[in-house]
Amino acid sequence: MGEQQSDDRADGPALVRVSDAERQETAERLKLAHDEGRLSLIEYDQRLQGAFAATVRRDLDVLLADLPVVRRTDLPTVRAETAEVEKAEAQREYLKEWRSWAGTAVLLTGIWMVTAIASDDGLPFFWPIFPIGIWGAVLLANLFWGDD
Known part of the structure; x- marks a missing residue:
């Protein structure tokens, strides 16, 4: 019985059960x-x-033994997944930028309102339109003409 255990340990990773993702990667290769x-x-x-x-693992290794080694990133599915992840990250960053814009717009409008209430001359010129408008225009331009 002790001899059987040492044989199992010698094979180590070859006897590790494989996941569906590993089977799919082998299918792609x-x-x-x-x-x-x-x-x-x-x-x-x-x-x-x-x-x-x-x-x-040994079952999959046998299927690929006589084929050249391929980097995981060269497989079509992995490249597509990487592109999807990068696109999702870019969308999160873009939405984060809009949240920053909205927070700044609220803050500047609040400052303008406080100064308008404190003013005896009626409503002053809405000066926050310049930073809010320029920043918003840049964000919209990035939506249409930004990096792909």
Whole structure:
């Protein structure tokens, strides 16, 4: 029994159970190999079935053993996910900028209101229009002509 345990430890990572994400990544690598002409359609189909039936790391390693190593970032799905994450981050930053604009607009309008109430000459010129308007115009321009 002690001998069996030492054999399991020697294989270590090869016997670790794989996740759905790892199976999907292997499927993407196989598709890339097929697209490059490294696998026939029959080989691709057999290996793809093996990828989705895999339970441990060794099962996936066998499917990729005779294929060149591909960086994870070169896989089409990973590139698409990275682009989506970057786009979502850019949208969050853009909304954050609008929140800052709105907070400043409220603050400047409040200052203007206090000075208008304190003034005996009626309503003074609405000077906050300049910083609020220019900043808002820049944000709108960024929406239409900003970096993609």
